[in-house]
Amino acid sequence: MTPDQILPYRKNYRNLTEILTDHKLASLGDPYANFAYSLAISRKRSELQGTKVKGTILAEALKKAGLRERLPSGMSRHTLADAAEALLAYGWLKNHITLTETVNILGKADDPTEGFSQLLTTIKNRIKLS
Numbered sequence: 305m306t307p308d309q310i311l312p313y314r315k316n317y318r319n320l321t322e323i324l325t326d327h328k329l330a331s332l333g334d335p336y337a338n339f340a341y342s343l344a345i346s347r348k349r350s351e352l353q354g355t356k357v358k359g360t361i362l363a364e365a366l367k368k369a370g371l372r373e374r375l376p377s378g379m380s381r382h383t384l385a386d387a388a389e390a391l392l393a394y395g396w397l398k399n400h401i402t403l404t405e406t407v408n409i410l411g412k413a414d415d416p417t418e419g420f421s422q423l424l425t426t427i428k429n430r431i432k433l434s
Contacts, residue, residue: 342355348411361417
């Protein structure tokens with residue numbers, strides 16, 4: 305079953321900025337990011353781990369992925385982290401990335417900022433907005 309079948313999400317976005325600033329997407333992206341990161345850490349350590357991704361990691365990953373320029377100036381790190389979470393949720397909901405691929409990308413990176421940067425870049429490159 306695909307994410308779209310689980311939760312039909314029909315909102316249409318005109319551009320990437322609208323996705324990044326959607327607070328409802330961010331609220332879903334927060335637990336998605338934590339869950340995927342926990343799975344990646346669990347795999348690396350060969351034991352179950354439940355962890356939270358720090359907002360500073362997501363904010364920096366957003367910048368490294370070249371997405372900061374898509375947002376208004378003067379945003380806090382917390383708001384930048386929310387933008388990253390929104391893109392993660394959108395990418396999963398719209399089948400631009402699977403949970404398995406997300407975990408694989410995060411697990412291959414040397415540090416979490418790099419992993420999330422690669423993940424955000426992957427999603428960004430797969431989005432086709434009309």
